[in-house]
Amino acid sequence: MRREFRLHDVGEGLTEAEVVRWLVQPGDEVKLNQEVVEVETAKSIVALPISWGGVVLELLAEVGQTVDVGAPLIAVDTPEEEEPGHQEALAEDLVPNPPEEGAVEPGAHGSPAPKEERQAVLVGYGVKTGTTRRRPRKTPAPATIAATPVANPDRTATSGAPGVAERPLAPEPVSTPAPEPVRAPEPVSAPAPDVPARVAVLAKPPVRKLAKDLGVDLTTLTGSGPQGSITREDVHAAAAREETPPVQETVQDEERVPVKGVRKMTAQAMVGSAFTAPHVTEFLQVDVTETMAAVRRLRAMPDFAEVKVSPLLLVAKAVLVAAGRHPMINSAWDEASQEIVVKRYVNLGIAAATPRGLLVPNIKNAHRLPLPDLARALNELAETARAGRTQPAEMAGGTITITNVGVFGVDTGTPILNPGESAILAFGQVRDMPWVVDGELAVRKVTTLAVSFDHRVVDGELGSMFLRDVGAMLEDPLRMIAWS
Structure with missing residues (x-):
């Protein structure tokens, strides 16, 4: 039996996805809940499991093709007795079939009464049955209705609710009152002018x-x-x-990259953030010679033998400690309720550059993690992001973010807030610079920190105190222990 597995809503009301990679080919045997295709949504790459077992007959979408929710992805030959899976029931008929050619509006020109059919509803909520009801057209005068013969007096008209029958459509004298109060049609003195028929357009939402x-x-x-x-x-x-203008010069040295998936979502989020939250950015140069020495010592410890330790680890720890000392920096502006929501937990976001665009997954409850566990979480986050396996849940709920621009050889920048957060710290490259130590000039390891914050929530004093504390802990890592 041929069955078609359709693209269902993979989360948060998404309406479309791009096929990234097929995990099976025609002729392959698949089992229930086996992953058959990877699709890219506006959030992440997701592998979709099939809802039944069988043999693959045909792949109905090509790699790189964008398909709408409800569109068929793959055809499978399944045993006759096998019942369809739950996902098929959810995905089936999300988009109703277009009307037949030449179909007319129900109830007009003697067409039959509307029949019960499926109607599309919100994505992810299945379908419901009902009748399609339209506003009634103006009818001729009552006398004309009474004189109209009835082809089948036994036939009854069905109401808008399925299963409710009204009185027969047999002709009645005009003077006889109706058994139920019915609004009488307005008499017309002349037939209504012809109204041009609407042009039927078949297109999905x-x-x-x-x-x-x-x-x-x-x-x-x-x-x-x-x-x-x-x-x-x-x-x-x-x-x-x-x-396209009438005359256009062909340019050979250009490439056009479609804006879709993660890049499209990131662009929309950054525009919304930039023009919603009033950004302020402050900068601080810090001597991190002691931090770099601490990183080398951590790498030699047995607790970090299986973990990559970088300066970002101590920067993350400093941000977590500083957020505990200044809780308002770890908060959000609630526009709907006109409240500031102070978070007592820290979901630490780390901006990651990937071939698919910028991702900001976060480490849930990072403030509770010991330093070795924090190092492992940073490693796993980076590896998952580079492999394109970051899931939507891993990017939701962030409270404060770090962007490490130093890995690109950049000193600093003016980072844009991740939507829903009030602060983001940019960590620049660490390089040798002349520095005054105890009144004498010396060569030290120096970096530049930059913090952007939402000025509706964080004022200049709070932003400066937060940045000062992060810098102080990177100058002397022992302060992290003292302030924790």
């Missing part, structure tokens, strides 16, 4: 939204999809035709 955003009129397009439905490619092609 994401395609309609795309057309609206690009200013494309769907009624002017000829669809290339199933049963003439309009696809995303049709809309993009129409938008390109409208934007």
